[in-house]
Amino acid sequence: MMDDTPRWTLPLLAAGQAQKEMTHNEALSLLDLIVHPCVEAVGPNAPPPSPLTGQAWIVGDQPVGDWTGRAGMLAGWTEGGWRFLVPRIGLTVWSRADDCRCDWDGSQWRLGRIVGRSLIIEGKKVVGAQRPAIAQPAGGQVVDSEARLVLNAVISALRDHGLVASG
Structure with missing residues (x-):
């Protein structure tokens, strides 16, 4: 039989165990730390x-x-002192100091990074996958310099935002 849960290593009660409340309370303390976690800051080295x-x-x-x-761990202060949890891939916490989320990717914490396949606002997809490069306007029989400046600015903005690859 296992002594701990497989994902968060929360202590399990054993059959016939004395003082079960201690194991149960330890598990609840760790759950309190991990369920919808919010941290004061990301990365301080000293408590x-x-x-x-x-x-x-x-x-x-x-x-x-x-x-x-305890590098990279989630550290929480309880009435019984420090409790620590090893992060698992996909763990997301809210950082009060940075006012953004922070995710564990399996090797490091990523502060403020948002990963997705598209951005949908009010039901409308506004950003998707990056498109191929757009050639800069050049040549032609009639050169309209103002139109070319505007097109270059639009292409530049799309590239700056990563929506169109550089050509």
Whole structure:
């Protein structure tokens, strides 16, 4: 029989276990940290001097003090002290300090990155996959310099936004 759950390593109760409330409470503390997580900041290496119960952080790459050996983990302060969770691919937290989300991609935390296949606003697809390059206007029998400037500006804006590949 397993001692922990396979994904988040939450402690499981054993048949005939004494003091089951301790195992149960530990599992609830870890669930409180991971369900709809919100962190105070991403990447500090030192624990804060006076954390409040329920606050959490994503530990930086060079942790010290109580966080030593916990790089990249989700650290939460509880009445019983620090609790740590190893992130799993797809974990998303909200960073209060950065006012954006942060995702674990399996090897590092990605702050503020949004990955998707399209952007839909009010039911209308406004951004999709990048299109092929558009050739710059050139030549022709009649050169309209103002029209060419406008076309170049539109093409440049589309390229700057990554919607059209550079030619």
